[in-house]
Amino acid sequence: MRFHDFLKAVGTGPKGNRHLSREEMKEAMSMMLDGTAIPEQTAAFLLGWRVQIEDKDELLGAIDAMDTFVKQTPIKKSLEIGYPLDGKIKSLPIMLLAAGLIPKVPIVVHGDRAQPSKLGFNPKDFFENTKFSSNLHYFDRANFFPELSKLTDLRRALGLRTAFNTIEKLHNVGSSDFALIGMHHLPYFDLYKELYGQRYKRLVIVRGSEGTPEILKKTNMLVVEGGHSHSLPIDPAYYGLKPFEAKKEMSLEEMIKQLENPNEQILGYARLNAALLLYTANQSPSIEEAYATLKSNYDKLCKKYLG
Numbered sequence: 247m248r249f250h251d252f253l254k255a256v257g258t259g260p261k262g263n264r265h266l267s268r269e270e271m272k273e274a275m276s277m278m279l280d281g282t283a284i285p286e287q288t289a290a291f292l293l294g295w296r297v298q299i300e301d302k303d304e305l306l307g308a309i310d311a312m313d314t315f316v317k318q319t320p321i322k323k324s325l326e327i328g329y330p331l332d333g334k335i336k337s338l339p340i341m342l343l344a345a346g347l348i349p350k351v352p353i354v355v356h357g358d359r360a361q362p363s364k365l366g367f368n369p370k371d372f373f374e375n376t377k378f379s380s381n382l383h384y385f386d387r388a389n390f391f392p393e394l395s396k397l398t399d400l401r402r403a404l405g406l407r408t409a410f411n412t413i414e415k416l417h418n419v420g421s422s423d424f425a426l427i428g429m430h431h432l433p434y435f436d437l438y439k440e441l442y443g444q445r446y447k448r449l450v451i452v453r454g455s456e457g458t459p460e461i462l463k464k465t466n467m468l469v470v471e472g473g474h475s476h477s478l479p480i481d482p483a484y485y486g487l488k489p490f491e492a493k494k495e496m497s498l499e500e501m502i503k504q505l506e507n508p509n510e511q512i513l514g515y516a517r518l519n520a521a522l523l524l525y526t527a528n529q530s531p532s533i534e535e536a537y538a539t540l541k542s543n544y545d546k547l548c549k550k551y552l553g
Contacts (some may be wrong), residue, residue: 249274249283250289251486256294263298271307279315285400292401292408300412302440307423309441310411315388321383323353324470325445325527328415328427330457331358332407333388337492338501340460340519341426342372343508345369346379347520347543351527355468358387359398361414362405366456367498376502385419416442423447428459435468443470450478450526455492461519462490478533480522485513508551516545522523 252274255264255525266274277283278291295304327341345353357370371386388395394414401408425446427438430453438451448471452459464481482489488511504512520543521536530536 249277249287252277252494253287253291253294255411256291256298256513259333263294265301266304266307268303268307269309271304272311275308275309275311276314278397279311288397289400289404292404292410293406296406296408297373298443299439300409305409305413305441308409310527312391312394312413312417315391315393316417316419316423316521318388318389318419319385320355321352321354321422322528323467324354324383324420324422325419325424325426325523326354326416326418326422327356327459327523328425329355329357329368329370330411330428331361331414332361332364332369332411333371334458334501335364335366335495337460337490337496338504338512339367339372339458340462340515341458341523342369344504344516344520344523345382346375347522347540347547348378348529349381349516351529352420352522353382354385355382356385356387356390356417356419356437358395361398363407363423365402367501372502372505375394375498376505379397388478389515390415390419402413403430413441414439416445416504425449426452426459426514426526426551428452428457429453432459433455439468439470439475443473447471448528450522452522453496455490459522460523462515480533482515482518485514485518487511487518490515510552512549513551514542516547 278288354371357368380548416425421522442449451468453465454460456460469477469478471478517540520540521533523528524536527532
């Protein structure tokens, strides 16, 4: 069976292992997604692949395969937010609140059952338990990409991060023009640039809160567009915002309570993240100008929640 060849490439050992070509990985990923590879083979491959150094061409091949399965629903001039599907555990998803400040910008997000290893809360949990502004378009992966969604139980049985965690944040289900993606580790600036830079008119990569593109502290971003990229630092203190404490784990109920009854600090950070969304969607030449233009909408939101 052909899949045995792929297993040997990742599971033979340090001397026998090798990286697959982009075309080989596309074939291997397709076999895992369509069920040609049995669950035991898929699990073995994911574990072997996990312990190898991530390879750009392999990840591109995996994305190529995933693209053939994703059922797109185009949302014109939309911006896709790439949330990690292992979720959040220490702070609310502030960009979902921020979207209410920019009602004319279509925002696309997707979710699924929580993935390992964090098993936190992702957009699925929030959209099933509270309401958001009408410009937020939520897609459940069980509907637009059931082949990957069905691997959730297998991934949970493994209990570990796999390469899927790296490449499942942006499925481009809305055929979006713009995208935001977050990450923890510095090498992912270059990796995500290579994986997704040519798929969007503008891609902004953020070293954000819990691997999301959300800004809750001083950090850096990489803006990718037109084949070029540049670094963009941002410091909430510049906008008069105090550091956002996100050290303790929170329950889903606590996060939803903050979404539905935000305090002044949360609203301030919602405004800053809305400014980032406006900039990413090419609706403002800078985050600073976007932040200024949002004052009226921000004042209305403060009146609604703070009185």
